[in-house]
Amino acid sequence: MRALLFVVPASLNVVRHGLCFQAEGGDSIPSGSAGQMASASEIILPIGTQKHDPAWKHCLMVRSAGRTKLKCVYCLKLFLGGGIHRIKEHLARHKGNASCCPKVPMEVQVAMQQSLDGSAARRKKKLKYSEEATNAQTAVPMQLEGSEVGSGIQMMQIQDVIDMGTVPVEVRDEGVVSKPPEKVRKKRSRLASPLQNTLFQQQTPSLVADAGKSTIGGTVTRDQVCMAIGRFLFEAGVPLEAVNSPHFQSMVDALTLAGPGVGAFSYHDFRGWILRRSVEEMNNTLEQCRAAWSRTGCSVLADEWTTVTGKTLINFLVYCPEGTMFLKSIDASHIVSSADTLYELLKHVVEEVGERNVVQVMTNYTETHVAAGNKLTETFPTLFWTSCSSQCIEAILEDISKLGVISEVIENAKAITGFMYSHVAILNIMRNHTNGKDLILPCDSCSAMAFITLRNMISLKENLRAMVTSVEWLDSPFSRKPAGVLIADLICSLPFWSSCVAIVRITEPLLRVLKLVENNKKPAMGYIHLAIYQIKQAIKKELVKKADYMTYWEIIDWRWNRQLPCPLYAAAFFLNPRFFFSIQGDVSNEISSGMLDCIERLVPDANTQDKVQKELSLYKSSSGDFGRKMAIRARNTLLPAEWWSTYGGACPNLMRLAIHILSQTCSLRGSEQVHLPFEQIHNHRMNYLEHQRLCDLIFVHYNLRLQRRQVFRLKQFDPISVDNIDVVGDWVVEKNDLFSVDNEPLNWMSLNQPAEAQMQWVNLDDEEIEAFLAGILPFHL
Incomplete structure (x- = not known):
């Protein structure tokens, strides 16, 4: 039999263990003289220790017919709704929302009336503070924090606005935040220093002023949350780029789920057990x-x-x-x-x-x-x-960017972007015409930035042309300045855009191979050898004349052959079924020799080397599982190492060697430091x-x-951010005095926001890489 706890007023002479009614779950409670307080069909529920309103001492919480109700212990009246506030009005004999209790003792009636009066006073005081703070913020929106000391606005503790403890539903319905338990009050008083109280007071006006906005969970607004996070980032000097971390939103979600009872955060906790x-x-x-x-x-x-x-x-x-x-x-x-x-x-x-x-x-x-x-x-x-x-x-791209004609086009493109990103009004007009898209995309490579930007500008060419012929542009003082005239002429210049298109078509294969090499999901070892060959063929196809394309070939050969003569790349081509079987076994001596070098070096045991050689013949002839229709179809769909793991079981020694080679990277780039x-x-x-x-x-x-x-x-990205200065550099800075505009009000607060998020260039979908790989023809190497 379970013990059943409930609260009765001290003024009643009731035997606590002598009541007779059915307990929740069917347990029978011994009968007594007070059995009439609850009928046989009612279940008395325990009242939690967190319910601190004084009216809880003078009522019962019962469940009847599937509903939870409150019952006055004096007149036994049942209340179907209204919560503890209506009980309090009933006991105070407050006419209007509830009937008056005919049997309530006078001392209880007086206590309940005093509690109602105190609640009304607190609500009125809170409304007054809210109105004053709203009026002050409306009158001086940009100087609130700097002038609040002398503004005459009476400050409130943040706890008065946002309840940091557990709030019973009934108390929320009443509209008054009840006092926290005694233990919680003592703990907070030990933690809160005068400086902390001052900081809380400084935050309050903006929190109260936002009270009319949409709320999160019925407690605080999103703007309040953002301001609280912002103050932390600004005061602690945390780089603002930190909000791009996927763990940032996870942190916010965890705090939201934990609620206000999560407790204080300690410096020593993060240095101690959390780090451990x-x-x-x-x-x-x-x-x-x-x-x-x-x-x-x-x-x-x-x-x-x-x-x-x-x-x-x-x-x-x-x-x-x-x-x-x-x-x-x-x-x-x-x-x-x-x-x-x-x-x-x-x-x-x-x-x-x-x-x-x-x-x-x-x-x-x-x-x-x-x-x-x-x-x-x-x-x-x-x-x-x-x-x-x-x-x-990247060194190849840098060498190409220094070629005379290409260098000139890049400088003209920098003139456009530098002008756009240096003037508030022009940047706003540009983003309006590009639907929030920027001319510059996030990229980790300085040498690739020039060609990525040219490609992106080409995609926005019509938007830029519409911009410099729009009413906004023509009405702007920039359109009549020498700088504006020069930029408009460049944007409308057919030779400029033709040159940009030609440069992008020449360098696009290099950018795709760079993307392939830095891809985090697809090890590039099995593709790099043929990909470099494909770069040269694409440039040759584009320029046709030997005198034109040999300039680029010489740059590629000088960089690639000088730095990277590695047998691993040749062996990886040999072991990639997608490429090996596409050339019908017509393998050059360079590739065969590279494969033999890898066998000798990566398989030190002579007996195992001989086994690998025998197993190679099965691979070359597509014998056994290698010749299955599934294996043939999977040559172009599975990653090379996965293909070997799936179909190479009959050649265990060759399979192990192939997986070891094809599973490697070609780039040592780590994360940013x-x-x-x-x-x-x-x-x-x-x-x-x-x-x-x-x-x-x-x-x-x-x-x-x-x-x-x-x-x-x-990635949420802003080209003019200091976080990107090492890569973006002079693409957003004006170099020529011609572009300066006298007496222009430079104010970043007037800027339109960039697009919410832009795709990181090196982390685009695999579709573009797959399209490039599908375009690799079976050349005889």
Whole structure:
């Protein structure tokens, strides 16, 4: 039998355990003299400890006929609605909304009337504050925070506006926020300092002023939430680009679900158990990737970069199809100048990852790196040293951008974008005519930015032409200035756009290969060899004349053949069924030789090498499972490594080699290093324990960014933002005095917002990459 608790007024002489009625669930309660307070069909429900209104002491909560009702303990009247407020009016004998209780004691009636009077006074006071704050914000919208001290506006605690505790439904219906429990009140008083109270007071006017706007969950408005987040970001100096993180919305959602009872956040919590748990989670992810290294092989990436203070740091990462993981950062300022010391560093990392797992070690391309790489391959004869193909393609694009005619077109395009993004009125007109789209797309590559922007400007050509012939433009003072006339002439110039189209058609294959190489879902190893060949063929088809296309061929050959003569690329082409069977087995000596080199290096055991050679004949002749109709159809649909995993079971040794080769990346680019304290961990004056903590923090921080690259598709992007200055650079800055406009009111607050989100260029859908791969013809290589 369950104990049944309910509240009765102290003034009644009732035996608490002598009532007779049916308990919830069918339990029988012993009968007594007070049984008439509830009928046999009624179930008395317990009243929670969070219900603090004094009227709860003078009523019962009962369930009858499937509905919950309140009953006066004096006259036994049932109330079907109205909540505790109507009970209070009933007991206070307040006529209007409820009938008057004929049996309520005088002291109870007086207490209930005093409670009603206090509630009305609080509501009136809150309404007065709301009206004053609204009037003040309307009168001085831009100076509210700076002038509120002397404005005469009486401030309220933020708790008076937003209840931070648990609020019973009945109290919300009443429209009055009840006092929190005594324990909660004491806890808050210990946490709240005078400075915190002052900060809360400063926030209140805008919160109250927004009270008439749409609310979230019936408590606060979206604007209030945004302002609270904004104050935190501004005061703490958090980069505003942080809101692009997919974890930002997850954080907001978690706080919303947790509600006001989530409690205070501690600096030591984040430095302590939260960081410790995050490190454990990331180590678990690392172990999952480590388990895949032996199955698919992995690439050790030495991402080398120079800090603003001149230090040379190397971030060591490990790539496999499961994901890229950051291991550690090394201060290599005194290492990269010596091939021997650089070799020792690379050797140590290979041993840490596991020699048997490593297929390639990828670094920058200098004489020092080449020497260290050669020495590394002598020490570890089962791996390759390679350089970064994305860096090579970016160098090709940079060389092309410096060619005379192309350089001139790019400068004209920069004149247009620099003018557009330097004047508020013009930028607003431009965004109105492009439906919020920008001329510049988000991109991580400075050398690719020029050609991506040209391509995007071509897609918006008609919008720009409509802009400079619109009434808005013609009525603008800019249209009559020398700068405006020059820009309008450029936008309307047929030769300019024809040149842009020609340049884009020449460089488009390079951009697509760069996108393929940096794609996070599709390992590029099986495609890069033929893709580079396709670039040259596309340029030849476009320019036709040998004298015209040889200029670009020479740039490509000089960069590619000098930096990347790697057998891995040839073997990956050989093992990619999509390409191998398209050339009908007519394989060049370069590809065959590269395949043999990989067998000798990646399969050190002589007996296993012989088995691989025998299994190669089955692959070449499409024997066994390789010849199934499913396998033939899957050549163009499955990733090469997946194809081998599915249909290569009869050739286990060749299958393992093929998966190891085809599962590798061709780019060592990691995530952006901005806002990461890499230099701090190389400060030798730091406390040792704090150094460990900071290393763990960067380990979590950088790996979360690497994970974000796997899912990052849409990015909120503003070309003029300081967060993008390293890549966008002079595309949004006017260089010539001709473009300056005297006495122009420059005010960013008048700008129209960019489009909500723009597709990150290197993370577009796979359709464009697939279209490029489908266009690769079966050339005889």
